[in-house]
Amino acid sequence: MKINDNLRLLSGGNVVCNHCDHQLGTSVGNPLAYAIRRERPSQDAGPGVRAPASHFTDRPIGLRQVFCPGCYVLLATEIAPTDEPSYRHWELRSQAEA
Amino acid sequence: MPLIQIAGSERFAYQPKSAEQTRKLASGARLHTVDDGDIDVLDPLTYEVIRHRLAAIAGEMGDGLKRMSGSVVVTDCNDFGATILDECGDSVVVGLYNTQLAASVDMAVKWTLENRSRQAGFHAGDMFLCNDPWVGGGLHQNDVTVFAPLIHDGEVFAWTAVVCHQVDLGGVSPGSWSVEGRDVFWESTPIPPVKIVEAGNIRSDIEDMYLRRSRVPRLIALDLRAKIGANNIAQERLTALIAKYGARTVKAVMKRMMNDAEARLRAKLQSLPDGAWSGVAHQDSFRHSDRNVYKILLTMTKRGDSLKFDFTGTDKETEGFANCTFAGLRGGIMPIVLTMLCGDIPWSPGGLYRCLDIVSEPGTINNCNFPAGIGKASVASAWATQNVVSECVAGMLDVHPDHRKSLMCVCCGTWDLAVLAGLDQRGNPFVTMICDSMAGGLGARVDQDGVDTGGLNCIPMGRVADVEINEFSFPMLYLWRREETDSGGPGRFRGGMGGSSCFIPHDSPIGGVHLVVSATGKALPQATGVSGGYPAGTQYDVLKRNARVAELFGAGRIPSTLEEIGGAADILEAHLETELGEQDVYYTHWQGGGGYGDPLLRDPVLVARDVGARKVSPSAANDVYGVLLNSDGSADETATRRRRTQIRCERVGEPVPNQAAE
Numbered sequence: 001m002k003i004n005d006n007l008r009l010l011s012g013g014n015v016v017c018n019h020c021d022h023q024l025g026t027s028v029g030n031p032l033a034y035a036i037r038r039e040r041p042s043q044d045a046g047p048g049v050r051a052p053a054s055h056f057t058d059r060p061i062g063l064r065q066v067f068c069p070g071c072y073v074l075l076a077t078e079i080a081p082t083d084e085p086s087y088r089h090w091e092l093r094s095q096a097e098a
Numbered sequence: 099m100p101l102i103q104i105a106g107s108e109r110f111a112y113q114p115k116s117a118e119q120t121r122k123l124a125s126g127a128r129l130h131t132v133d134d135g136d137i138d139v140l141d142p143l144t145y146e147v148i149r150h151r152l153a154a155i156a157g158e159m160g161d162g163l164k165r166m167s168g169s170v171v172v173t174d175c176n177d178f179g180a181t182i183l184d185e186c187g188d189s190v191v192v193g194l195y196n197t198q199l200a201a202s203v204d205m206a207v208k209w210t211l212e213n214r215s216r217q218a219g220f221h222a223g224d225m226f227l228c229n230d231p232w233v234g235g236g237l238h239q240n241d242v243t244v245f246a247p248l249i250h251d252g253e254v255f256a257w258t259a260v261v262c263h264q265v266d267l268g269g270v271s272p273g274s275w276s277v278e279g280r281d282v283f284w285e286s287t288p289i290p291p292v293k294i295v296e297a298g299n300i301r302s303d304i305e306d307m308y309l310r311r312s313r314v315p316r317l318i319a320l321d322l323r324a325k326i327g328a329n330n331i332a333q334e335r336l337t338a339l340i341a342k343y344g345a346r347t348v349k350a351v352m353k354r355m356m357n358d359a360e361a362r363l364r365a366k367l368q369s370l371p372d373g374a375w376s377g378v379a380h381q382d383s384f385r386h387s388d389r390n391v392y393k394i395l396l397t398m399t400k401r402g403d404s405l406k407f408d409f410t411g412t413d414k415e416t417e418g419f420a421n422c423t424f425a426g427l428r429g430g431i432m433p434i435v436l437t438m439l440c441g442d443i444p445w446s447p448g449g450l451y452r453c454l455d456i457v458s459e460p461g462t463i464n465n466c467n468f469p470a471g472i473g474k475a476s477v478a479s480a481w482a483t484q485n486v487v488s489e490c491v492a493g494m495l496d497v498h499p500d501h502r503k504s505l506m507c508v509c510c511g512t513w514d515l516a517v518l519a520g521l522d523q524r525g526n527p528f529v530t531m532i533c534d535s536m537a538g539g540l541g542a543r544v545d546q547d548g549v550d551t552g553g554l555n556c557i558p559m560g561r562v563a564d565v566e567i568n569e570f571s572f573p574m575l576y577l578w579r580r581e582e583t584d585s586g587g588p589g590r591f592r593g594g595m596g597g598s599s600c601f602i603p604h605d606s607p608i609g610g611v612h613l614v615v616s617a618t619g620k621a622l623p624q625a626t627g628v629s630g631g632y633p634a635g636t637q638y639d640v641l642k643r644n645a646r647v648a649e650l651f652g653a654g655r656i657p658s659t660l661e662e663i664g665g666a667a668d669i670l671e672a673h674l675e676t677e678l679g680e681q682d683v684y685y686t687h688w689q690g691g692g693g694y695g696d697p698l699l700r701d702p703v704l705v706a707r708d709v710g711a712r713k714v715s716p717s718a719a720n721d722v723y724g725v726l727l728n729s730d731g732s733a734d735e736t737a738t739r740r741r742r743t744q745i746r747c748e749r750v751g752e753p754v755p756n757q758a759a760e
Contacts, residue, residue, distance in 0.1 A: 056621035093371070
C-alpha cells in the first residue's frame with residue numbers, strides 16, 4: 001500500500017522507500033526508525049524564509065529533514081523550534097496489502 | 099496580572115450538546131420536530147428539490163448581506179458566513195463563505211435554546227445578537243452573529259444565522275486588534291445572546307449598548323441591518339418553502355441532509371485504514387514584544403468510521419490576544435473536514451460533527467478560559483488549529499489511492515493583518531482591515547501545484563478587494579500588489595504563491611494614518627508541506643520611514659522594489675501599533691501554501707517554467723530544486739542531474755561522487 005509520495009507499506013508491516021525499496025521502519029512504532037535525520041539553519045530552506053528567526057524570537061529555530069538512507073530522497077521537512085522534539089508522527093494499524 | 103479564571107464565567111463556556119440533550123434543556127420552548135417515519139417516506143425527487151432550495155437560500159442570505167452591508171470586508175472580501183439550522187441548533191447547510199464562522203454558529207443557537215427559552219423567549223420576528231466566542235457564533239468579538247428562530251404554528255421550526263466580521267467594536271486598539279493586550283478586558287467586551295429584534299422591531303436600547311463601543315458606529319449599524327435583512331430573506335424563503343411542501347416534509351429533508359452527510363462521511367472514513375497522525379502548529383508571538391513560540395499539538399486517530407481530534411499537550415493559555423475558545427477550535431476543524439473530506443458530501447455540519455470526537459483541555463491556547471485574550475483568535479489559535487488539522491487529514495488521505503487527490507497541503511499559514519485608522523479623504527473617521535491576504539497561496543496537491551494567490555481554504559468564496567476599491571474607500575495609494583517570488587513551498591509539486599502589497603498613506607486631511615500590524619509566521623513558516631515538501635515562505639512586513647516616493651513620483655516613476663523606495667527599513671515584529679506618516683511606506687508580504695514531495699523530484703521543465711514566470715528565483719532553482727538553466731531559460735538536463743546528485747549527498751553529509759566521467 002502506498003502511504004505517500006515516498007513511502008510504501010508491505011504486508012508484513014515494514015515501511016519501505018517507494019523509490020529504492022530500502023526499509024525505513026514499521027507501520028506501528030516508528031515508521032522512519034532507520035531514516036537519516038539532519039538539522040540545519042532555517043534559512044537553508046531557501047529564499048522564501050525571508051528574515052532570520054532570531055530577529056523575532058529568542059527560541060532556536062531550525063530546518064529538520066528526514067531522508068531515506070538508500071537513495072537520500074527527502075521524506076519529511078519541518079521548520080520548528082529545535083529545543084523541542086518533533087511532534088510529527090504517524091502510525092497505521094490496518095492490514096496492508098503487499 | 100496572571101490569567102485567573104473569572105468565577106461565574108463557566109456559564110458561558112459552552113460545549114455543544116446533542117439534539118436530544120438540547121431538546122431537554124430547552125424545555126421552555128416549543129420545538130417542531132419529525133420522526134424517522136417522516137424521513138423514510140421522503141421521495142428522492144422532493145428531497146433533492148428541497149435540499150437544493152435550502153442551499154440556494156443560504157447562498158441568497160450571503161448575496162443579500164453583501165448588497166446591504168457598507169463594509170469592504172463584507173461587500174468585496176466575503177468575510178462572512180450564512181447558515182440554516184434545525185430547531186435544535188444543528189447546522190443543516192452552510193454557505194460557501196467563511197466556514198470557520200458558519201461552523202460555530204450552532205453553539206450560539208444551542209446556548210440560546212438552553213438559556214433564553216423562558217426569558218426572553220422565542221416569538222415570530224425575534225432575532226438575537228451574539229459576539230461572545232465562549233458561547234459561540236464567531237471566533238473573536240469582531241465576529242457578530244445575528245440569528246433568528248423561524249416560528250411556524252407557534253413552534254420553533256428552524257433557525258437562520260448570519261455572521262460577519264465587524265471592523266471595529268472597541269477595545270484598546272483600532273479594529274479591536276489590541277496588540278498590547280494581556281487579557282479580554284483590553285478588548286471588545288463579549289456580548290452573550292441578547293434579543294436585538296423583537297417582533298420585527300430593532301430594540302434601540304440594545305442597539306445603543308452595542309454601537310456605543312465602536313469607533314465606527316454608523317458602519318456597524320448598517321451592517322446590523324444587513325444581517326437582519328439577510329435573516330429576513332431566509333425567513334421569507336423558508337416560510338414559502340413550508341407553505342409549498344409542508345412543515346413536516348421540509349423538516350424531514352433537513353434531518354435527512356444531516357443524516358446523509360453523516361452516513362457518507364462515515365462511509366468514506368471506513369474506506370481509509372485505521373491509524374493515528376500527529377502534528378503541530380506553531381505561532382510566534384501572542385502580543386507586542388512577545389518573543390516566544392507557542393504550539394498546538396494534535397493527534398488525530400481514525401478508527402472505523404469516526405475521527406478523534408486529541409489536542410492534549412497543547413500549550414497553556416497565555417497573556418496576549420491570540421488564544422481562542424472552544425468555538426475557535428471547532429472552527430479550525432470544520433473547514434478542513436468540509437474542504438478535504440466532504441468535497442463530494444453535502445456540507446451539513448450538524449451531521450458531520452457526529453463523526454467527530456474532540457478531546458481538549460480547557461485552559462489551553464485553543465480552548466481558553468475567560469478572561470484569556472482572544473481578540474485575534476480567528477486568525478491566531480483557530481487558524482493554527484486549522485493548520486495542524488489540515489496536516490493530519492492530508493496525511494490520512496494520502497494513503498488512499500482515490501481520496502489522496504482531495505488532500506491539500508496547508509494553505510496560507512495565517513492572516514497578515516493590517517488595520518488602518520484615522521480620517522479618510524472625505525474627512526470622516528474610518529477604521530478598516532486590509533484584506534489583501536485573502537489572496538493566500540493554496541497548498542500543493544499530490545498531482546499538481548497549489549493555486550497561486552488562490553485564496554484560503556476556510557473561505558471558499560473569499561476574495562480580495564480591487565486595489566481601486568481600497569484606494570477609493572480609504573486614504574491609501576498602492577505602489578504594488580503582486581505575487582511574490584519563492585513564497586510557495588518548494589516540492590515535487592509547489593505550494594501556491596503568496597503575495598505582497600506595498601502602499602502609502604494618501605490624501606488624509608491629517609497626513610498619515612494609524613497602523614496596527616498583526617501577523618505571525620515571521621520566525622517560522624506556518625504553511626507546512628507534506629511528504630517531504632517544504633513549508634511556504636515566512637511572513638515579512640517592512641516599514642520604510644522617510645522614503646523617497648514623492649521624489650520618484652515627481653520624476654514620473656512608480657517604484658517596484660523596497661530598495662528603490664529608499665528610506666530606513668524596519669523589519670516589523672509580529673504585533674505592533676504605530677503611525678504611518680506621509681513619507682512612510684508599508685510593505686506586507688503574506689504566506690503561500692506548503693509543498694508536496696521532495697523538490698529534487700520536481701520536473702526540471704516545470705522549474706524552468708517557474709523561473710521564467712518569476713514564481714521561483716534562479717537561486718532557489720539551483721539551491722532547492724537543483725535545477726540549472728541554459729542561457730535560453732530551459733533546464734540544462736546534464737547539469738541538473740549532477741547538481742541534484744550533489745545536493746542529495748550534501749544534505750545527508752555523504753561525500754559527493756565524482757561525476758566528471760558522465
